[in-house]
Amino acid sequence: MCTAIDMQPVSRAATHFRADVEGLRAIAVLSVVAFHYGVPGLTGGFVGVDVFFVISGFLITQLLLREIAATGKLDLLGFYGRRAKRLLPAAFAVTLTTLIIGYFVLAPFEQKEMAKSAAASALYAANVWLLRQSMNYFAPESSLNPFLHTWSLSVEEQFYLVWPAFLLIVGRFSQKIILLALLIVVFGSFVSCIYLTYGKQAWAFYLAPPRAWEFGAGALIATRPFERWAKQPGSSSMVGWLSFAILILSFFAIDGFMAFPGVVAVVPVAATALLLLTGNNPAGPSALLRTHPFQYFGARSYAIYLWHWPIAVLGTVLVGSTALANCLFFVMTIVLSSLSLAWLEYPIRASHWLAQRSVRSIVMGGAVTLTATVAGILSFAIAQYVTNAAQAKIVASTSKYSLSSESGCLAGFTTQSPIRCVFGPSSYTKTIVLLGDSHADQWTTALAAIAEQRGWRLITYLKASCPIADIPVSRVYSLRLRRLSPQCASWREQAISMIKTQDSPDAILLAQFSSGNVKGPFTNLGHHAVSIETWERGLFGALKELEPVNAKLIVIRDNPTPYHPVGNCLARAEWRRLPFSTCNRSLSLTTSNEVFEAEQRAVSSINNARMIDLTSSICTGLVCPAIRDGVVVYRDANHLTVDFTLVLMDRLAAELIATL
Structure with a gap:
């Protein structure tokens, strides 16, 4: 798919391929992974998603405006066909794998929530689903959802549903009209983002309209007036290096306690936009971004993003969250993303049969979407079926x-x-x-x-x-x-x-x-x-x-x-036939x-x-049990039942x- 995360061309000889953008993808995805894997100091690594949004707006706008300029129209079947074959197969593989492994690792009631999120993700409505569940991205309970990260993919897909039509309308006019229309979209979205960030933060974080200004920032850079400015070598290298430094610093200076996205998001968004603007200058950071390590991770950025979070969630349940475990999770992520790219993504993108007719790719995408949705529904039904009396008792007490x-x-x-x-x-x-x-x-x-x-x-x-x-x-x-x-x-x-x-x-x-x-x-x-x-x-x-x-x-x-979800721990222990004592906590740690x-x-x-x-009535000696006298002690990570x-x-x- 021609998104920031997932667009890696099959051939690097493609006319409009930009290696600096590939390198930016690497920075974005590695910052997100480092944040999720608890790398010390990288408190703002989550803004890598905002980097992806800007790149997406840039690439898709550039692509569509070129087509409109050349033909006066848009081949929507071709557009969505390419999106389908580039995005959906890899997402389906991750979804199916996560549901299967999750069955053995998570408790049935967790499997139900996972299944719902999987179905929402398959339908590109994960962001709306998470908002309805009142799930804060930064809250501790969010770390229990293997599909949490798919909210950003849903935002991108929702954006792409309307963006081609918007550009088709304004793209027929002069460059000034196009620029004015983009500025109106950016301004309106940004104002709504600011308002919601300080009123209903989750709405600003998850929904597409308050995030549209980030895509719009990239879209502005894709317009010809900015392209002409970028070709002037004068100060663009200095702007590029300064923007690169600001972007890297934002990963360390921003944290989840700030009112985000809001005004704070302007920093990584503006830095990314300027990097895209100056990316063709060989004296700027483009030289660094074009090096092999950045190209390697950039080519795998979509697969890395898809795989890293389910691996972290399910792996942490099994072995805990330690520095060594997180290193192992990262290695697994790279291995699976490389296999996914070589064995699934590239072959499907290069398929001559699919390329012959766009409708074939769209039908394939619809079939994959339907199958992934059905897989989520079946997973929910199976979890419902295997829920026994012990599981029901734990859930009833903690609910x-x-x-x-x-x-x-x-x-x-x-x-x-x-x-x-x-x-x-x-x-x-x-x-x-x-x-x-x-x-x-x-x-x-x-x-x-x-x-x-x-x-x-x-x-x-x-x-x-x-x-x-x-x-x-x-x-x-x-x-x-x-x-x-x-x-x-x-x-x-x-x-x-x-x-x-x-x-x-x-x-x-x-x-x-x-x-x-x-x-x-x-x-x-x-x-x-x-x-x-x-x-x-x-x-x-x-x-x-x-x-x-x-x-x-x-x-x-x-x-x-206890500072860990006791109910989840007890349900997993019962499901995996482990002693409930594994969920106890030392008095000194509570x-x-x-x-x-x-x-x-x-x-x-x-x-x-x-x-x-x-x-003394809650804990016994030096141990605070998860169950005492046959009664579950904690409703969640800190409240009593x-x-x-x-x-x-x-x-x-x-x-x-x-x-x-």
Whole structure:
């Protein structure tokens, strides 16, 4: 296919082949692979996909405008026929291989999700599917989807569905009209991208319209006015080397914590566009990009991109993610991509029979698409059939949400106003308020049951990913929104005000994902995590604000955090007949004594405040089991299951009664 990732000509003697573009493909795909394989420092390697988008816009626009200029029309059958035979067979091979190996490696419920993603990928709707699943590209759970990377291929295909028609309309006019039309597309797409990045980041990341400006940037370079400028040798070599340096630096300077794509994506997009513009200058980076190593990886870029991610996902499940394992995964990727290129891609592209009539390639592509879709459906059906009672029990336990979440009481990531929910009998003797994030929310089913038993009223103020500790607004970062979350400070201020003025509580319980917000091995927040000292001051500040309420202040110590998807681990262990103990975690790897001690200091400084520590009821000795007393302990990588909080209900009730 004539995309950035997959267009490698069968013959390098082709009239319009540019070796510098092949070298750019190598840089793009190796940056993506290095990012996914955890190469230290390469925090922005994922922008290699943006490089691909720019190259795609450049190549396809150049190709189509030449055809329009020569013939006054477009051979759409020929266009899509070439796309089909160049792209679909390799994608089908990877899809089928992944589904087969995934059957033996992943648990049945994971196989179902894999099968759905495979079918969406086959239909070039993977980006839309991932968006509907609320799957953030940078979230830890994304690493469990072997077809996550196909979102970008879907974006490209969706772009190509409309781009030929667009160019056919504007390509008949003068160069000025073509340029103006492209500028309008780029500007409109870029504005929508900026807007969505700071409002609905996943939409900006996954959908084709907010990404069209990146293709458009490459398309602009393909127009004749820019071609004429590029032929002027004057400063183009200096521009080329500067752009090359900026592009390489962007792989290290950008990270997944930035609001991306948005303004940040301008850096790699502009650098790539300028490299394409100056690529024919032998004094520029073109000389480097034309060397054998770059040509080798560039020729295999599409196959490498297809193979590397399923290998990483399934390989990590089997052997873990270590430097040695990742090196092995890379070798496997190169070997399989080379075989794929030599035995599948090149023979089909060179097929004389397919080349004779474009409709043959289109029919072949349709058959491959249909077969891949059916393979996904069959994979889902097989996974459904092999799901046994043990698998169903694990899935049921990890899929159950708390009473407050089911009741719509957990405020979402962008919600600023507190949601006040009341549970318990209409006639009550005491009022308990629960204030916190999702780690507070997980206790609501057990607390509501205690309230019913004791004749208490339970009032909740809960917001996802929003710490109660009064830390600076500039440090409250939302992993889901991929940006700072100023709504948290406003929500917390309003919730505390409502508690003071409306509730007259006898006790206020505070619970939050403590270790997830503090610098150290227990957080995914990177440089946005706060120091121990800042966290201690923040908790003290929150307690100090609540002290005038004249209620018992009770801080529930954050539960031990395994930081791996326990439910997935248990289901895989059951499927592969491994002991459940393989999913246990050491106590030292799930708790932070430093955070606990800091919180104890903050609590001890406040009158009428105390701390509840349930760790000994969650973990046994030095081990935090994945299953305890026959009950699954963790719903995901950090939350307790509802079932297990009910196991802890008596212990929690005893602690509350003792305090009250």
